[in-house]
Amino acid sequence: MTDAVERLIRPRSIAIVGASPDTGKLTGRPFAYLKKHGYQGPIYPVNPRYKTIGDDACYPDVASLPTPPDVGLVLLGSERVTEAVSELSKRGARAAIVLASGFGESGPEGRARQAKLKEAAGPMRLLGPNTIGLVNVTDRIMLSASAALELEGISAGKIGLVSQSGGILGSVLSRAVGRGIGFSRLIATGNESDLGVSEFIDFLVDDPATDVIALYLEGVRKPEAFREAAIRAARAGKPIVAFKVGRSESGIRSAVSHTGALAGSDKAYDALFKQLGIIRAQSFAELLDLPLALSAGYRLRGRNLAIVTSTGGAASLVADAAGVAGFNTPAPDQATASKLKNLDIKDAVLDGNPIDVTLAGVKSALMQSVIDTVLESEMFDAVTVVVGSSSLHEPDVITGPLMRAAEKSDKPILVYVSPDAPQIVQHLNRSGIPAYSTPESCATALTELLRTTDRTIGSASSAIKAPTIGVELRTGPLNESESKTLFAEFGIRATDEIVASTPAEAQAAARKLGGPLVVKVLSRDVLHKTEIGGVAVNIPAEHVARACEDMAKRFQAAGKGKLEGFLVQEMVSGGLEFLLGYSRDEQLGAAVLIGLGGVMTEVFKDTAMRLVPVSEQDARDMIAELKSAILLQGFRGRPKADVEALVGAIMSFSNMIEQLGEQLSEAEINPLFVLPEGSGVRAADGVVVLRDKAS
């Protein structure tokens, strides 16, 4: 039996419950749109007030439908939806689409109504409520009330969109039509009472009509399913581009009240996207700009860009934006330059880059030769062609050569259209040549093409086998020694140290370790030892007993809890101080945070976060993301640091978080000394707080 989602996207019959013959009303639109865009199967309007709608019979209720519809599209208000859904389920519909709002997004009562709606659906799948429906462009099945379906010229393409907002679906579709960009399917998921983003990503991964997946997200309700679907997409070689709101307090509040999505911190989402190889659109426009380039089937192998133009200023815009994005625009080598010069174009600049053919070069045969020559040259990895106002009246002079060139080469060919010329943009995009109207979008598209060509997808599970935890774990805060023993169980080496019950024992320990040493009070009751004078550094071995006695006095004076003893510890030098931290996002789960230790990390907010489990690739990406990573490479004469050991420590820390699960309330290693290459890392201090397992 065919999957219900498959049937929802490609129904053989459709019931429209609450349909109206008035196309001026929202309830009149879906019937009209289905017909207008060419749906061939039977449509059953359901409304007791009409006998017919158009030429079709209208049914008084769901029960009287001649056959069970594959999909029931429910246009009724929130108070009557649940009954209709129940009836559709009884009648044997495979899926229902519910447009009404006033459910989960509108507070506790709405959430209760939504639970009842889900219950009423029984085994039938639900899209919505609070959705505008879905648009299957490939098969021209428009199951939606979106006013964007009034438009002519909706063309099929390789991009599939899943949007948590119906309005955004309409906006994206309308903008795509304006630019001649085609889609395969557009699905608005709304409140996701049943089917959500993950299920439709799954569908699009298997959908031969779709090459690139675009997501508009307000929040991810089922992170695990989302993760699995995204990994399937990566394995299938289908890039995902996501635009997510909620980067600011205002945005989060707006999104939550809009479709009732759960928030989660934006930093955690950023980590999720990075770990899954999802490209994050940085602006709303990029949600179209990036899939456009990614769906063209290009391979970008390097950073050398040729710019072909007939107008100097616009080419400078592209050169500058590409340069800022890290691309080079080298002058053609001698072989290429002499081929170009042989074309003998008057006043043209053919040995520079931009290659300026001037107005004299805007002729079909010349453009063809220039573009072919540039693409054939091994030195160039991509070409951006600038369309100036001279091409406005004869777009084929440009588009013809570009289309022929694209057939012969898989190098990216992008177009920047300098004047306001929507018709040229449309024509190019429909011809399969990505065309942009801002120089910055060309540069961003190139950046993402390069990343997609290069990319390696982190594995979902960490590579390290979980150790059996060999120490018995007590509940509540561990003291420093216990915390470090736990870290060591997971493979993170601590400083050499000895626990002493008395100053005399500490003195004996000091003799064993050799000085100079670090001496600390040991107490699970004190989080910030320095604040009560509980840490002394650079203590000669012979002074350790006295240091302990002084500390004990200060500890008693502070009156903060029970002194359990002293920690006598080797002094580490010559390393870089890092911190490893742990946080838990209420929506996306546990995460590891790293940063350089000390005040500068706070000042420059130079930290990196990834969700648990952190793979080896993730750990390397985290380190590379830090601006201060440059210090690990032997900056200004310092020795190179043991990056491999830091990678291992991050993975071990992640592994520990995973194993302890909900039991882990707090965990931090600070500082973690990263020693010179080959010497490993040392956890010099740390905190762990555990919850009762039962709780």
Place this chain on the structure above:
Amino acid sequence: MTDAVERLIRPRSIAIVGASPDTGKLTGRPFAYLKKHGYQGPIYPVNPRYKTIGDDACYPDVASLPTPPDVGLVLLGSERVTEAVSELSKRGARAAIVLASGFGESGPEGRARQAKLKEAAGPMRLLGPNTIGLVNVTDRIMLSASAALELEGISAGKIGLVSQSGGILGSVLSRAVGRGIGFSRLIATGNESDLGVSEFIDFLVDDPATDVIALYLEGVRKPEAFREAAIRAARAGKPIVAFKVGRSESGIRSAVSHTGALAGSDKAYDALFKQLGIIRAQSFAELLDLPLALSAGYRLRGRNLAIVTSTGGAASLVADAAGVAGFNTPAPDQATASKLKNLDIKDAVLDGNPIDVTLAGVKSALMQSVIDTVLESEMFDAVTVVVGSSSLHEPDVITGPLMRAAEKSDKPILVYVSPDAPQIVQHLNRSGIPAYSTPESCATALTELLRTTDRTIGSASSAIKAPTIGVELRTGPLNESESKTLFAEFGIRATDEIVASTPAEAQAAARKLGGPLVVKVLSRDVLHKTEIGGVAVNIPAEHVARACEDMAKRFQAAGKGKLEGFLVQEMVSGGLEFLLGYSRDEQLGAAVLIGLGGVMTEVFKDTAMRLVPVSEQDARDMIAELKSAILLQGFRGRPKADVEALVGAIMSFSNMIEQLGEQLSEAEINPLFVLPEGSGVRAADGVVVLRDKAS
């Protein structure tokens, strides 16, 4: 006698040298465009090959013109231009516009040609060469060959554009027409052999038709004139928005080959713009987006934004982008919320923000009430109205209320148009309501409106009176003591210190100063004293002689030059280490650089630069621009630093650079200790290298 620039913009008669009757050719366009757009004065085409062009007589040469034209537009190729310019000058034309390329932008020969061209013009002013001309929209005088003049619907507005590229002029004009944005004048300056950006800024400052000035720059040829013109604009309350290419190597090369502009570092341009209160467009689109909002006559007084919408998703985009830009979207207070609720709009969310009127609220009277209520509320400083697809067929339902609201309030009203709807964008912009098609551009426009309302313009000259330099300056590198004496002359206090010739003298100095101390070798031959073991810190007073002896041995062993003696210096503690540096941009002149001392400033590239002279406001802006500035404010329990003294030191350093002029080859203070509030700063080390005055 009227200014020649004024005549150039508003000529009473025009000669077109090299005119052609073929409107398909570039040489046929200007005549046709002048006629088409309604130029009323006499036009004299000059071309020996034709008797008439259109209904007008065509003259065989410039000499035979019936009267001297105000402007001669020269369409000839580069080889014949100079003669024509000479003839126009002789005939008494006030200004000539030269379109031909192949001059300064094309290498040494072209530069020589350009010098001859300038000479041939004599007292007549020149626009170009390598320009597309100018477009005076206000008076409908289109002195240009830009194909953008084919367009219908070029509307007048309050924005004046000066572009160094003719192609960009066409692109901006075409995009403006597409969006319904009006301009007063658009002038392409090309190679600027005579008239350049500064002269036209000057014109626009005095031009009653212009409220906002937009600049497209590849490089500023005359920084002093540019500075003066920009300050005049600021004083006249006319904001300048500049987009400048050359942010990357690729962009710089492209711009130089395009109009032969001189490069200059982008960082220096950034400083120039900041000091002159020029708003830098960060993308090409912002060159239109920002002037659009700034020309609407709004005043934005705070950061509280109301979003009025009928569609939830698009409103979330605006809320999120505005939030990222630092705006708040608070829910309406009780008084405002109850006024809104009284409107009784079904399903509407009127006590939140976005204020979602839903489809039921998209009615003219309701929209009017909602918008008026929000604008009347004291809690909101601005409103963004979202236009959804529901308004596509009845734009007046939205535009009517917006226009009436704009008449009553000077609070910013911006519109975000969610679907692809160029006709609505046009309609709104033509009605004086700035309309945007990306949520990010709304947010950026609000940011710049706030900045423009707030702004204070730095004075062009520093406030400090120049001291007479009391020390005799020698040429070449100064030693540390001489350098610090020079800094002190300009008011930057150095550490307490004594120069000693021998270890014994040093010992005596140490007793005088009291320990612990810093001891250094003194030698103008050694720039990096630490590298040869020439610095010792934390030396007890009684060990200074020995420290000097050891140092002297190391100095001799290094064999780097002449040892002049020793510097015995107080040890400064409890301050923040800054550095003050000096650089000279080949195009824009001397600059001051500041940053926190130490390796982290390099790692995080956290420096700020301003051109000399640095005003007090500039110095404060520089400090505020540093991420590490937070450390000056008493970060994490540290004492607040003496920011006033740092401001003074920056201005003093700038003053020193200004006074020494070309004589100053190198100068740096590193570290400059910034002590706790009230304790001032101390220059602890520094370098100065002077050139021979004669050189």
